[in-house]
Amino acid sequence: MMNRMAFASDDVIISVRDLHVSYEDPLGDPLPVLRGVSFDAHHGETLVIMGGSGCGKSTLLNALIGEIQADSGSIFYRLPALGEIDLASATRERRDDLRRRIGILFQSGALFSSMTVAENIALPLREHSQVDQAVIDIMVAIKLQQVHMLEHRDKYPSQLSGGQKKRAGLARATALDPAVLFYDEPNAGLDPVTSAAIDTLMVDMSKKLGVTSVVVSHEMDSAFRIADKMILLDQGRVLRSGARDDFERIRRADFDALSNDEDRRIHQFLTGEARGPLMDNEGMSEYEKLLVGIALPPRE
Ligand SMILES: Nc1ncnc2c1ncn2[C@@H]1O[C@H](COP(=O)(O)OP(=O)(O)OP(=O)(O)O)[C@@H](O)[C@H]1O
Ligand SMILES: [Mg+2]
Known part of the structure; x- marks a missing residue:
């Protein structure tokens, strides 16, 4: 069960190797989405995952x-108090243990609309710990204080702004003091000021709680503010992974001064320029080609 070879170094918390994931397209053919993704996340770092829509x-x-199963490849966790977990072969019980140590902020915030902010944050505490209500109330207050939401504790999600929902979602994701936090587009749909405030909160959370964070982000300014390390996905593979500064250098470079094609692709993505080598269709599935064939007149 244990695979000591899986971890490149002692402070690796998540180790992903040659991960393949596919869906089925409407014709029943496999639609490969991840085609051999590998990376490590180290203790306490913020890893930003980028890539086109x-x-x-x-x-x-x-x-x-663990929400969807990989076709092949491996995902290993090594968390304090839990030891090593191979996601593919872990028992249900081990997966549940792992889920309790993980916090997730979904793309939409995903608060329960029938519960107040305070009740939303109390929920994971009630489900996963045995402490009584008075203690839960105190823990909820601390979590809300951390995200500057204490004054909104008795509101329902429909009464909150987008940024307030994100902050409440963040408080809920951290309710159980997770070792790892996953964020999917935490800044989507927020104005620049609120977005920057969320960034500060995320950085605070990881510094105060010592958590390892994996953040999916489209927003380049935000990505560069929070990242220690970055991964750029393209056509199901890791096009480049490295330190934030390595990406910053390519981002700031002049396009025409970049000599290799890969650096040009990365520059194009980071600066959001339409021109460049990223738009070719080599990664299209048969189904997508069919759709394009329907949508576009045949070429002369
Ligand atoms: N449940 C599913 N069944 C079939 N195809 C899916 C499913 N979920 C996602 N896909 C397809 O897999 C591909 C990857 O989707 P995914 O949601 O991971 O993209 P993403 O990088 O998060 O995009 P975005 O930046 O727009 O959120 C897309 O082509 C999508 O249409
Ligand atoms: Mg997405």
Whole structure:
């Protein structure tokens, strides 16, 4: 069960190797989304996963939390008090143990609309711990204080702004003091000021709680504010992974001064320029080609 070879170094918390994930397209053919993804997340670091819309970022997050099963490859966790967990072969019980140590902030915030903010945050505490209500109330207050939401504790989600929902979602994701936090597009739909405030909260959370964070983000300014390390996915593979500064150098470079094609692709993605080599269709599935064939007149 234990696989000591899985971890490149002592402070690796998550180790992903040659991960393949596919869905089925409407014709019943396999639709490969992740085609051999490998990376390590180290203790306490913030890892930002980037890539074009539909490239498989949410799929990767879902595979990492065990929501969807990989076709092949491995995901190993090594968490304090839990030891090593191989997600593919772990028992139900071990997976539940793991889920209790993981916090998730979904793309939408995903608060329960019939519960107040305070009740939403109390929920994981009630489900996963034996402490009594008075203690839960105190823990909820502490969590709300951390995200500056204490004054909104008795509101329902429909009475909150987008940024307040994200903050409440963040408080809920951290309710059980997780070792790992996953975020899917935490800044989506927020104005720049609120977005920056969420970034500060995320950085605070990881520094205060010592958590390892894996963040999917489209927002480049935010990504560069929070990342220690970055991964750029393209066509189901890791196009580049490295330190934030390595990406920063390519981002700031002049396109025409970049000599290799891969650096140009990365530059194009990071700066959001339409021109460049990222738009070719080599990764299209048969189904997508069929759709394009329907949508576009045949070429002369
Ligand atoms: N349940 C599913 N069944 C079939 N195909 C799916 C399913 N979920 C996602 N896909 C497809 O898999 C691909 C990757 O989707 P995913 O949601 O991981 O992309 P993403 O990188 O998170 O995109 P975005 O940035 O737009 O959120 C897309 O082409 C999507 O259409
Ligand atoms: Mg997504």
